[in-house]
Amino acid sequence: MVVPYKHEPFTDFTIEENRKEMEAALKLVGGELGKEYPLIIGGERVMTEDKFVSENPGNRKQVVGYVSKATQDHAEKAHKIADETFETWRKWKPEHRANVLYRASAMIRRRKHEFSAYLVYEAGKPWKEADADTAEAIDFLEYYARQINRLKNGMPINSREIEDNQFNYIPLGVGVTISPWNFAFAIMAGTVAGPMVAGNTILLKPATTTPVVAYKFMEVLEEAGMPAGVVNYIPGSGAEIGDYLVDHPRTRFINFTGSRDVGVRIYERAAKVQKGQKWLKRVIAEMGGKDTIVVDKEADLELAAESIVSSAFGFSGQKCSACSRAVIHEDVYDQVLDRAVELTKELTVGATFNDNSNFMGPVNDQAAFDKVMKYVEIGKEEGRLMAGGEGDDSEGYFVKPTIFADIDPEARLMQEEIFGPVVAFTKAKDFDHALEIANNTDYGLTGAVISNNRARLEQAREDFHVGNLYFNRGCTGAIVGYQPFGGFNMSGTDSKAGGPDYLLHFLQPKTVTDQF
Numbered sequence: 264m265v266v267p268y269k270h271e272p273f274t275d276f277t278i279e280e281n282r283k284e285m286e287a288a289l290k291l292v293g294g295e296l297g298k299e300y301p302l303i304i305g306g307e308r309v310m311t312e313d314k315f316v317s318e319n320p321g322n323r324k325q326v327v328g329y330v331s332k333a334t335q336d337h338a339e340k341a342h343k344i345a346d347e348t349f350e351t352w353r354k355w356k357p358e359h360r361a362n363v364l365y366r367a368s369a370m371i372r373r374r375k376h377e378f379s380a381y382l383v384y385e386a387g388k389p390w391k392e393a394d395a396d397t398a399e400a401i402d403f404l405e406y407y408a409r410q411i412n413r414l415k416n417g418m419p420i421n422s423r424e425i426e427d428n429q430f431n432y433i434p435l436g437v438g439v440t441i442s443p444w445n446f447a448f449a450i451m452a453g454t455v456a457g458p459m460v461a462g463n464t465i466l467l468k469p470a471t472t473t474p475v476v477a478y479k480f481m482e483v484l485e486e487a488g489m490p491a492g493v494v495n496y497i498p499g500s501g502a503e504i505g506d507y508l509v510d511h512p513r514t515r516f517i518n519f520t521g522s523r524d525v526g527v528r529i530y531e532r533a534a535k536v537q538k539g540q541k542w543l544k545r546v547i548a549e550m551g552g553k554d555t556i557v558v559d560k561e562a563d564l565e566l567a568a569e570s571i572v573s574s575a576f577g578f579s580g581q582k583c584s585a586c587s588r589a590v591i592h593e594d595v596y597d598q599v600l601d602r603a604v605e606l607t608k609e610l611t612v613g614a615t616f617n618d619n620s621n622f623m624g625p626v627n628d629q630a631a632f633d634k635v636m637k638y639v640e641i642g643k644e645e646g647r648l649m650a651g652g653e654g655d656d657s658e659g660y661f662v663k664p665t666i667f668a669d670i671d672p673e674a675r676l677m678q679e680e681i682f683g684p685v686v687a688f689t690k691a692k693d694f695d696h697a698l699e700i701a702n703n704t705d706y707g708l709t710g711a712v713i714s715n716n717r718a719r720l721e722q723a724r725e726d727f728h729v730g731n732l733y734f735n736r737g738c739t740g741a742i743v744g745y746q747p748f749g750g751f752n753m754s755g756t757d758s759k760a761g762g763p764d765y766l767l768h769f770l771q772p773k774t775v776t777d778q779f
């Protein structure tokens with residue numbers, strides 16, 4: 264009997280023993296850097312000439328790994344194998360598939376800091392953020408394994424005396440998982456494990472800047488007893504194999520997490536029925552955010568400033584849930600802004616692979632650095648620079664946590680996803696006005712309200728249109744099985760990762776009537 268689900272606890276690195284263990288893991292992984300990694304197709308290792316160079320964003324000279332790059336031929340081969348493997352994998356008992364995930368999660372838990380160390384090197388995460396990413400990966404495996412056990416007997420329906428009616432869920436077929444770099448472990452593992460435990464076979468195309476941690480996850484799945492061909496590892500560029508996999512007539516679904524532009528492209532392409540295609544593809548597309556914290560005039564203002572700062576700058580603002588807009592009641596605007604600026608100026612930025620003292624590490628790569636710095640320039644025209652505004656990409660891609668004040672609700676800084684450590688403050692006349700501003704983007708992922716007024720919180724519950732809404736706390740840090748995650752509008756299809764109905768996206772119900 265499996266114990267009830269509980270989320271994986273976070274590691275307290277102020278405890279010396281934990282710190283030492285993490286240092287040892289960083290040393291261990293440090294010794295593994297620079298290796299070459301093959302594709303994994305049907306369990307076979309395929310090394311290619313052409314490779315991605317996965318770099319440490321905190322130290323550009325350090326290569327984390329050289330990762331084989333799949334071509335369309337590889338993608339085709341992997342697709343065939345996934346298609347064949349589906350015929351056996353779909354017949355595995357759901358509880359046996361779940362056992363693969365339970366074992367994988369136990370193995371990761373035993374090597375937790377090692378995985379976090381990969382995230383520190385490959386994604387530039389501070390230890391705390393890396394630890395949370397690994398914990399979330401464990402949670403996805405544990406949670407979805409339990410969820411399939413809940414769904415394995417279908418749902419009760421009615422039968423008349425002369426018949427037995429059954430309503431059961433069956434898997435779909437071959438799915439493509441396309442994952443982002445920002446939760447390089449958790450989202451990648453979760454968007455593989457969910458459809459996989461539901462009986463589908465998967466082609467995994469991880470983000471091009473974080474493919475090594477995905478390879479390490481593949482090794483764990485194999486060791487945990489996953490049959491060859493159930494998940495196939497084919498890193499490749501969006502242009503070379505992304506479109507190919509999405510367009511493929513044998514692709515049954517696409518499980519995408521990433522930017523709005525790529526998500527929309529996938530959604531549109533998948534809608535086209537290709538020659539030989541026998542179904543309408545399903546697309547799960549979880550995309551960007553432009554997330555707001557609203558501060559009421561009756562509120563704990565210290566909590567407000569702390570929530571804005573931690574939600575805006577944790578992992579350098581590179582979370583889809585990150586606070587990039589602070590909408591403050593005019594009566595308390597100056598106070599919250601001043602305090603947030605004070606707190607922000609205390610934050611330190613620097614490499615995280617050799618030091619746990621920095622609050623923020625680097626941004627992801629040169630493209631991310633250039634984009635954030637471009638928005639800093641835009642911000643200088645649109646508002647008042649209050650903190651940060653500087654970047655340094657000489658060794659790694661470091662940007663100081665940046666606050667702009669007095670930004671118009673319609674300005675670019677308030678509308679466009681920057682995906683870096685930049686937050687825009689704007690003033691609201693009253694609470695209704697604040698909610699109006701909060702809702703005035705194309706997105707609808709997360710939001711928070713800081714208020715001591717119950718009526719206004721209840722008003723926000725109804726009218727603040729986001730998939731994940733938080734009261735009196737920050738707007739990041741959703742936990743699997745506790746805060747199912749996904750957004751409205753251009754934030755995506757709201758599949759609610761880590762939620763009780765997530766697996767239904769990868770299943771289809773079948774009704775069988777047996778008449779006596």
Ligand code: NAD
Nearest residue numbers: 442443444469470501505506521522525549550551552583
């Ligand atoms: P991205 O869209 O650039 O890349 C995501 C994935 O798509 C990568 O694996 C990439 O290689 C692939 N890709 C690129 N072009 C493709 C194509 N033509 N066909 C198929 N695949 C293609 O996003 P990113 O920079 O990796 O991640 C950051 C974005 O992800 C942000 O916008 C963030 O808000 C979003 N995000 C959303 C959620 C959520 O749950 N809503 C979670 C994390 C990140």
